[in-house]
Amino acid sequence: MEAIEVTDLRKSYGDTRAVDGVTFTVRAGETFGIIGHNGAGKTTTVECLIGLRRADAGTVRVLGEDPARRRRALAHRLGVQLQDSSLPERIKVAEALRMFGAFYRDASDWRRVMERWGLRPLARKAFGDLSGGQRQRLMLALALVGNPEMVVLDELTTGLDPIARRETWRLIGDLKAAGTTVVLVSHYFDEIEALCDRVAVLARGRVAATGTTGELVARTGTASLEEAYLALEGADR
Amino acid sequence: MKAFTALTAAELRLLSRDPASLFFMVAFPLMLLVLKRGDGGAVPGYLAMIAAIGGMGALPGLLASYRERKVLKRLATTPISPILLLGAQLVSQVAAGLAGSALLVVVTVAVFGARAPGDVLMLTAAFLLCSVMACALGFVIAAVVRNTRGASLIGMLVMFPMIFLSGAAVPRKALPGSLRQIGDFLPLTPAVEALGGAWSGTAVPFPLLILAGIIVAATATGAALFRWE
Numbered sequence A: 001m002e003a004i005e006v007t008d009l010r011k012s013y014g015d016t017r018a019v020d021g022v023t024f025t026v027r028a029g030e031t032f033g034i035i036g037h038n039g040a041g042k043t044t045t046v047e048c049l050i051g052l053r054r055a056d057a058g059t060v061r062v063l064g065e066d067p068a069r070r071r072r073a074l075a076h077r078l079g080v081q082l083q084d085s086s087l088p089e090r091i092k093v094a095e096a097l098r099m100f101g102a103f104y105r106d107a108s109d110w111r112r113v114m115e116r117w118g119l120r121p122l123a124r125k126a127f128g129d130l131s132g133g134q135r136q137r138l139m140l141a142l143a144l145v146g147n148p149e150m151v152v153l154d155e156l157t158t159g160l161d162p163i164a165r166r167e168t169w170r171l172i173g174d175l176k177a178a179g180t181t182v183v184l185v186s187h188y189f190d191e192i193e194a195l196c197d198r199v200a201v202l203a204r205g206r207v208a209a210t211g212t213t214g215e216l217v218a219r220t221g222t223a224s225l226e227e228a229y230l231a232l233e234g235a236d237r
Numbered sequence B: 001m002k003a004f005t006a007l008t009a010a011e012l013r014l015l016s017r018d019p020a021s022l023f024f025m026v027a028f029p030l031m032l033l034v035l036k037r038g039d040g041g042a043v044p045g046y047l048a049m050i051a052a053i054g055g056m057g058a059l060p061g062l063l064a065s066y067r068e069r070k071v072l073k074r075l076a077t078t079p080i081s082p083i084l085l086l087g088a089q090l091v092s093q094v095a096a097g098l099a100g101s102a103l104l105v106v107v108t109v110a111v112f113g114a115r116a117p118g119d120v121l122m123l124t125a126a127f128l129l130c131s132v133m134a135c136a137l138g139f140v141i142a143a144v145v146r147n148t149r150g151a152s153l154i155g156m157l158v159m160f161p162m163i164f165l166s167g168a169a170v171p172r173k174a175l176p177g178s179l180r181q182i183g184d185f186l187p188l189t190p191a192v193e194a195l196g197g198a199w200s201g202t203a204v205p206f207p208l209l210i211l212a213g214i215i216v217a218a219t220a221t222g223a224a225l226f227r228w229e
């Protein structure tokens, strides 16, 4: 079954064509990476997937639903980490996890999520007092506290220290093993290679290529994902 | 319901950690009462003031900052409806105001020995309407003014003159005629009248009706203009 089907998605902000005809599919249980230059349209695409934005044209199906119409029903099955968001300054880590847990029909035990993401020592710390990486970790944990079928993570490990990054990879590995569909946006090739079954390369609002790392490398006649990416981006420019 | 309870509990907890809210909704009215030597006649006005401070002084900046800092956006990706969030904000502001008011009334009667309110039930109802109305006006301000500083500032600019001209801070009898006339058109004026009536135990249905009308109109306006982003 396809977990996500995006067909000819288009979205403009005024004169800016942020997404200009994007098509891809993600299979259930797959870990799918999206990579591309700043302003390529990754966040816009992701926000259309989770129902935060309504597409100008094209169709989007997520877990069999239209996210623009069925945002709330889908939200129970989706975990989301936005590239840019925050929480009230004075809310404490444990309170945020408990509150988000109460939003979902079939939530995980928030204490266990807190434990797994190494947030226990920060339980009584206010969001406003967390470091950037600590906030990121909390936002990831909040994406998972609802026990989702699918997670959408925009800039998964930006701002995390090397150990927290590896730890996050391990936890994403656990999600994969449990059959969760994962869509992740990243600027790191090692991360994409380590985690993703397939990748879409976005450039200027279009899909320059999709495939496994091996396929992209073979298609471009290069030696690594990074070189393949640079070749694809350059060819499109 | 579980989601709403969790949201409201969290909002109340946040409010209780905000020193400015605590001061203006609890300590400040008590200080005024002490300055007035426990004069019970001033209390209905102070109750209106507590409601105005929460709804117009605090709420617009709070909502605007949630929007500006993308807290609303993050919540919009969860199953809760945005309306639920506004509802939780409203309930927590009203509840905090009610707590501050109850304390003020108890101190007035128990410590200063003023006469107890004539109609406690009606006083509570009048306060609830007054507080919901102030929140509805705050919601309109947050809908019209987009950034946090602007929304807080406009909230204050609307609130302060209203407190002084509606009879909440000083009796309207003490105001010069022209200022008193302005007060006739301010939404907090019927609130003070309703609270005053309930305090002395005389029924004042008309101001209550006006308050309900303002709530409906302001909520409709706010809902039409409010943007989540």
Ligand SMILES: Nc1ncnc2c1ncn2[C@@H]1O[C@H](COP(=O)(O)OP(=O)(O)OP(=O)(O)O)[C@@H](O)[C@H]1O
Residues within 6 Å of the ligand: A013, A016, A017, A018, A019, A036, A037, A038, A039, A040, A041, A042, A043, A044, A045, A083
């Ligand atoms: N709210 C907005 N209003 C106007 N323009 C926007 C808005 N959001 C994005 N854009 C524009 O749309 C284009 C795509 O932005 P988007 O955020 O989707 O890129 P991205 O691939 O996520 O980039 P990054 O790697 O920097 O996060 C950019 O040109 C950006 O300037």
Ligand SMILES: [Mg+2]
Residues within 6 Å of the ligand: A042, A043, A044, A083, A154
């Ligand atoms: Mg982005």
